[in-house]
Amino acid sequence: GENVEQHPSTLSVQEGDSAVIKCTYSDSASNYFPWYKQELGKGPQLIIDIRSNVGEKKDQRIAVTLNKTAKHFSLHITETQPEDSAVYFCAASIAGGSQGNLIFGKGTKLSVKP
Amino acid sequence: SAVISQKPSRDICQRGTSLTIQCQVDSQVTMMFWYRQQPGQSLTLIATANQGSEATYESGFVIDKFPISRPNLTFSTLTVSNMSPEDSSIYLCSVLPTSGSLETQYFGPGTRLLVL
Secondary structure (H helix, E strand, C coil), X not given: CCCEEEECCEEEEECCCCEEEEEEECCCCEEEEEEEXXXXXCCCXXXXXXXXXXXXXXXXXXXXXXXXXXXXXXXXXXXXXXXXXXXXEEEEEECCCCCCCCXXXXXXXEEEEC | CCCEEEECCEEEECCCCCEEEEEEECCCEEEEEEEEECCCCCEXXXXXXXXXXXXXXXXXXXXXXXXXXXXXXXXXXXXXXXXXXXXXXXXXXXXEECCCCCCCCEECCCXXXXXX
């Protein structure tokens, strides 16, 4: 089955710097890749997602890139702010995702220092 | 997106007892799921809550331990039975809305369970 590896497990940056989190997946049939942000005491919140027919997607300070050949995708956060501090999870699923088969990475704890 | 609420938000329970967690959505959804997130860990799917039929469990999870109900399109419950300290986790429900992306799951705030 699908396996998702996520790196790094922890990341500390200065406010204003960029942060990059990388994930690799094993099943070439996976075609949907969401990213979730989980703040302390809360449930995961979807921040951006990408489908396999797209190489890059941006939403303000957040961008995600996908390399299908290499089977990896990355989250890029620019101009980081202290409120970006949270745990970020990548995930992958096969066509439709309607079977609940989201496979999650182990998470990256991002700390943004003022 | 959908607005999802869970009750209770947290609980402390004694081993051997059972706890039922409720998940309520503000609109009809196609699918509802239950996940477990152990302390400091990632999310693992427990089961898919099927409306009007038995839930579909993932490998490693069984109905006797985690009975699930879904009486309608906006509500589901997960029971953690005969609890042990190893069941201490965050339990999350998620949903696939009927409109918009057919792939995007939205999560509730979670139920934080501590078993003593």
